[in-house]
Amino acid sequence: xxxxxxxxxxEFADEYGAENVVVIVGAAEGEAAGLAAETVxxxxxxxxxxxxxxxxxxxxxxxxxxxLKEEFDEAVYDEQVxxxxxxxxxxxxxxxxxxxxxEYCKYL
Amino acid sequence: xxxxxxKKVVIIGDRDGVPGPAIAECVKTAGGDVVFSSTECFx
Amino acid sequence: xxxxxKGASYVLAHTPQMVVYNGTTQTxxxxxxxxxxxxxxxxxxxxxxxxxxxxxxxxxxxxNAHPDDLTQVEFPYFDKAKEGAERYGKYGxxxxxxxxxxxxxxxxxxxxxxxxxxxxxxxxxAFAADxxxxxxxxxxVEEGIESAEIEALVNEEHAEGLYLDGKLVGCVxxxxxxxxxLSAHVMHENLMSKASSVLxxxxxxxxAEIDKNDIEYVIDCAEEACGDMNQRGGGNFAKAAAxxxxxxxxxxxxxxxxxAGPSHALIEAAALVKSGAYKCVAVTAGGCTxxxxxxGKDHVKKGLPILEDCLAGFCVIxxxxxxxxxxxxxxxxxxxxxxxxxxxxxxxxxxxxxxxxRAGMKITDIDKFSPEMQNPDxxxxxxxxxxxxxxxxxxxxxxxKRGELEKKDLATFAEKHGLTGWxxxxxxxxxxxPYIGFAREDIxxxxxxxxMIIGKGSLFLGRMTNLFDxxxxxxxxxxxxEDNSGVSEEEVKGLIAKAMKDFAAxxxxx
Numbered sequence: 001x002x003x004x005x006x007x008x009x010x011e012f013a014d015e016y017g018a019e020n021v022v023v024i025v026g027a028a029e030g031e032a033a034g035l036a037a038e039t040v041x042x043x044x045x046x047x048x049x050x051x052x053x054x055x056x057x058x059x060x061x062x063x064x065x066x067x068l069k070e071e072f073d074e075a076v077y078d079e080q081v082x083x084x085x086x087x088x089x090x091x092x093x094x095x096x097x098x099x100x101x102x103e104y105c106k107y108l
Numbered sequence: 109x110x111x112x113x114x115k116k117v118v119i120i121g122d123r124d125g126v127p128g129p130a131i132a133e134c135v136k137t138a139g140g141d142v143v144f145s146s147t148e149c150f151x
Numbered sequence: 152x153x154x155x156x157k158g159a160s161y162v163l164a165h166t167p168q169m170v171v172y173n174g175t176t177q178t179x180x181x182x183x184x185x186x187x188x189x190x191x192x193x194x195x196x197x198x199x200x201x202x203x204x205x206x207x208x209x210x211x212x213x214x215n216a217h218p219d220d221l222t223q224v225e226f227p228y229f230d231k232a233k234e235g236a237e238r239y240g241k242y243g244x245x246x247x248x249x250x251x252x253x254x255x256x257x258x259x260x261x262x263x264x265x266x267x268x269x270x271x272x273x274x275x276x277a278f279a280a281d282x283x284x285x286x287x288x289x290x291x292v293e294e295g296i297e298s299a300e301i302e303a304l305v306n307e308e309h310a311e312g313l314y315l316d317g318k319l320v321g322c323v324x325x326x327x328x329x330x331x332x333l334s335a336h337v338m339h340e341n342l343m344s345k346a347s348s349v350l351x352x353x354x355x356x357x358x359a360e361i362d363k364n365d366i367e368y369v370i371d372c373a374e375e376a377c378g379d380m381n382q383r384g385g386g387n388f389a390k391a392a393a394x395x396x397x398x399x400x401x402x403x404x405x406x407x408x409x410x411a412g413p414s415h416a417l418i419e420a421a422a423l424v425k426s427g428a429y430k431c432v433a434v435t436a437g438g439c440t441x442x443x444x445x446x447g448k449d450h451v452k453k454g455l456p457i458l459e460d461c462l463a464g465f466c467v468i469x470x471x472x473x474x475x476x477x478x479x480x481x482x483x484x485x486x487x488x489x490x491x492x493x494x495x496x497x498x499x500x501x502x503x504x505x506x507x508x509r510a511g512m513k514i515t516d517i518d519k520f521s522p523e524m525q526n527p528d529x530x531x532x533x534x535x536x537x538x539x540x541x542x543x544x545x546x547x548x549x550x551x552k553r554g555e556l557e558k559k560d561l562a563t564f565a566e567k568h569g570l571t572g573w574x575x576x577x578x579x580x581x582x583x584x585p586y587i588g589f590a591r592e593d594i595x596x597x598x599x600x601x602x603m604i605i606g607k608g609s610l611f612l613g614r615m616t617n618l619f620d621x622x623x624x625x626x627x628x629x630x631x632x633e634d635n636s637g638v639s640e641e642e643v644k645g646l647i648a649k650a651m652k653d654f655a656a657x658x659x660x661x
Contacts (some may be wrong), residue, residue, distance in 0.1 A: 001120065001147070001148070002148055003179070003183070005120055005146050005148070008118070008144050008146070009118055009120075009144075012116060013134075014117055014145055015150070016116045016143075020115055020116050021115065021116045021118060022111060022112060022115045022117050022140065023117075023118045023119075023120065024116070024117060024118070024119050024120070024131055024135065025119075025120045025121075026119070026120070026121035026122045026126030026128065026130070026131050026147075027120075027122045027125045027126045027149075027534065028122050028124045028125035028534070028535055028536040029125075029531075029534045029535070029536045031534045032122070032125075032150075032533075032534025032535065033126060035534065037121055040118075046244065046448055046449075047184055048180060048183055048184055048187075048189060049183070054123075054608050058149070059111065059115075060143060061111065063126050063130075063131045063134065064126070067111060068111060068134075068138075071110060071111060071112050071113070071138035072135075072137050072138050073137035073138075076133055076134055076137045077133070077134050077137075079494060079496070079497075080126075080130040080131075080133045080134055080492075081126050081130055081131075081134060081492040081494070081495075082496065083495055083496035083499075083545060083548050083549065083552075084125065084126050084494075084495040084496070084545070086131075086544070086548050087495075087544040087545055087548070088125065090124070098468070104120040116540060118311065122535075123609050124535055124536060124538050124541060125536075126495065127494075127495070127619060128493075128495040128611075128617070129492070129493040129617055130493050130494045130495065132490075132492075145617075146611075147493075147609065147611050147617075149609045149612060150445070150446060150533055150534070150535035150576075151410070151523070151525050151530065151538060151576045151580070151581070
């Protein structure tokens with residue numbers, strides 16, 4: 001994850017409390033989504049950014065995951081994300097995201 | 109319990125996946141408070 | 152009358168040392184994590200020049216193979232050498248790092264690029280032997296300076312080192328003591344962009360079979376900015392490169408739009424020529440040092456070579472309609488507007504479906520789409536997916552939604568209307584334009600009748616707007632033959648009929 005974005009995530013977790021922050025990613029592939037999720041839960045796996053060694057354990061989802069879709073207005077989701085969802089390998093994304101969540105999320 | 113309602117939401121979109129502003133539009137409809145929206149670019 | 156695509160060039164400079172010293176992934180890592188495993192492993196993952204030349208996507212880029220040939224190669228590509236691969240191709244070449252450094256020095260007008268004496272004498276002959284490099288460019292190569300002097304400039308004067316096989320062989324000095332816009336880093340970045348643009352211009356003139364003096368205007372559409380502290384980004388890369396390339400009749404200017412820059416510039420060039428403002432315009436861009444090794448961490452982690460080890464350049468020559476070459480049809484322009492939004496379907500809709508609908512065409516009326524042609528060998532291991540394929544799936548989904556494509560044809564759409572990506576991830580370079588050379592030839596050969604070029608850009612990277620951007624245009628077989636006959640028979644008949652009707656109406660009124 002971009003270093004500046006890592007810095008901002010850390011600041012928001014400090015400001016609002018980690019239990020109140022949710023991180024939503026829009027990555028194109030399961031692996032990239034998983035890496036972003038790992039960064040905001042277990043720390044930056046690339047050891048490059050401000051989240052290196054920082055275990056925030058934030059709640060994190062990919063925008064195409066069913067749990068989130070349930071909460072969105074269907075028409076808005078369809079208009080904003082619907083077609084991209086058809087292109088993405090959602091199963092792969094869901095499996096990557098849920099395995100990271102199950103292991104590292106502290107506030108589920 | 110709702111995941112997004114009244115939560116502070118940080119968005120990390122992807123230029124070649126779903127961009128930040130598109131995610132933000134969805135989050136608003138679920139009652140989440142978008143505090144930061146960014147889009148990453150790998151190309 | 153629409154303007155035509157007279158020719159195109161595509162060039163690469165193999166610059167593995169700049170991956171190490173100038174790519175931002177590496178320079179950032181050196182700041183935040185100087186002892187990292189990645190930096191230790193990096194050099195053992197750099198490709199040799201031969202491996203870079205033998206790499207299938209690079210051979211496609213310089214025109215030694217068609218994208219359709221690449222489709223037949225089993226993925227991934229990095230572990231398969233193309234048989235009969237060559238340095239030179241019909242669109243350009245893959246220049247080795249040493250010779251490219253000589254070209255860079257020759258492109259420097261302010262004595263900031265300095266090379267070591269022994270290095271110059273070792274490689275000057277090879278540089279001069281490159282058929283595209285003119286005598287006056289060779290004459291600009293200086294004798295060089297002592298290595299001790301170069302070391303002092305790098306160690307004491309903040310100069311950016313120039314390396315070959317890990318050895319310091321030159322440097323780019325700062326052009327001002329306190330102005331960061333003229334720092335050694337910025338001068339280095341800009342000179343590399345300029346030199347690769349010069350190489351592209353030289354090949355484009357050759358490929359279009361025109362005289363250098365025919366070019367009246369040059370548009371540079373790279374992503375760098377040159378200027379000093381009072382006008383950062385003032386320009387003008389276009390004219391600077393035209394000077395070295397010897398385009399004595401040309402002026403020019405820079406046009407910017409992130410990755411979408413080339414598509415914007417090509418539409419501007421086509422309009423300038425169609426309007427009659429200029430008869431012949433070159434759209435050119437050099438490469439980007441910052442992006443070298445951008446996804447290197449993922450490549451090294453997965454045991455791949457560093458695949459982003461080339462600076463790339465391209466140039467397209469747009470001329471008045473010659474009745475032969477394919478045209479840029481300015482009646483079918485797609486544009487992502489301020490109001491379009493960033494939802495992927497709106498983006499593709501604005502760039503693909505909307506302009507075609509305005510022209511009374513369907514998505515399936517376009518033979519080939521060239522969106523962003525990033526090489527998936529580079530992007531897939533980095534988690535960015537197969538970008539061209541994702542674009543094709545979106546276009547196909549849109550076509551189904553509009554009832555222009557049957558759902559059962561979704562899976563074969565990419566194969567029929569798409570291409571396999573081959574372009575290096577140099578930002579603006581992959582964005583639509585890598586296909587223009589092939590499109591021109593395929594249309595001339597009657598293999599297809601048209602192609603749509605789509606450029607997209609991430610404006611949010613500039614932190615000025617969150618908006619996305621993009622423009623598209625259609626290249627089609629020449630219709631000039633009809634246009635050249637002036638007013639057609641049908642038009643004359645129509646005019647006569649209208650005059651008769653008007654006359655009859657006036658009689659009736661009386």
